[in-house]
Amino acid sequence: MASRGVVGIFFLSAIPLLCLELRRGIPDIGIKDFILLCGRIFLLLALLTLIISVTTSWFNAFKSSQVYLKEEEEKNEKRQKLVRKKQQEAQGEKGDEDSVLECASQTSSEASNREAAKRQNLPKPLTGVPPPAAQPAWKEVFDLPEEPSETAKEVVTVALRCPSGRVLRRRFFKSCSSQVLLDWMMRLGYQTSLYSLSTSFPRRPLAVAGGLSLGDVGITVDTVLNVEEKEQSN
Structure with missing residues (x-):
């Protein structure tokens, strides 16, 4: 659409030049000269159209590549966020599992200590927080x-x-x-x-x-x- 508009503008701007040449050369202009003049104008328009088409295609390709790179960056950021989220969830689950195993181990060991103390007539082991001096x-x-x-x-x-x-x-x-x-x-x-x-x-x-x-x-x-x-x- 942009190239067509530019070609139209150049074509409209060439009409006054054509009329001016025709007005200056009406007494001497012939059919051959008129055809040559029209050919030069159309050749100029074709050259401009080619330049505009190539420039427009290059610009569109450059813009598409920028959009593609931006989309790839967004996808990579989403992948990295997803990977970090999974790692955090895995670490959280591992931490929770370790905490459960630690609590279970302490509970079972405290029960075993109580039973062993009863059998040996020893005082029950302390299960609370030790005093500051024993830290x-x-x-x-x-x-x-x-x-x-x-x-x-x-x-x-x-x-x-x-x-x-x-x-x-x-x-x-x-x-x-x-x-x-x-x-x-x-x-x-x-x-x-x-x-x-x-x-x-x-x-x-x-x-x-x-x-x-x-x-x-x-x-x-x-x-x-x-x-x-x-x-x-x-």
């Missing part, structure tokens, strides 16, 4: 070393089989202190005064000491340990 000891128990990656070297996987039947697994470096196993057991809610660790096969108590590493106490390969209630003392 450093609890914090030390709950601070476990960072779990190494699956591709790290000199790493063993230790599984704890709890009295409730749950089996929890975690990776440790062989050079870690064996005391970390008791810290892990305490973190799960099983107090060292009521429970101990033993190997599965052959069944024997695990000798844990702060100066010994996991490799020193015999944990050099993936191992399953049992959380067992201590025998009553007379």
Whole structure:
């Protein structure tokens, strides 16, 4: 439509020039000269039309490419928002699941501690928040070393089989202190005064000491340990 309008404007502007030439050359103009003049005008109009058509096509193509790029950017932004939303939902679900498992583990361990205390005639373990003076000891128990990656070297996987039947697994470096196993057991809610660790096969108590590493106490390969209630003392 724009090219047609421009061609029409040029054509209308060429008519006065044609009339002026005809008026000047009426005495001498012939049919041949008139045909040549009309041919020049139409050639000029054809050239202008070609230029306008090419320019219009290029402009439309450029505009279409801009629109396409803008649509692609909007689609990419929507995809990124959707991916971020899914990741946030997945992280939220994982956090909720971990919270549920943590609560369930603490509840079952507290119940096991109460039963073990009753059987051994020991006072019930405290389930509330410890006093401020005891906070450093609890914090030390709950601070476990960072779990190494699956591709790290000199790493063993230790599984704890709890009295409730749950089996929890975690990776440790062989050079870690064996005391970390008791810290892990305490973190799960099983107090060292009521429970101990033993190997599965052959069944024997695990000798844990702060100066010994996991490799020193015999944990050099993936191992399953049992959380067992201590025998009553007379």
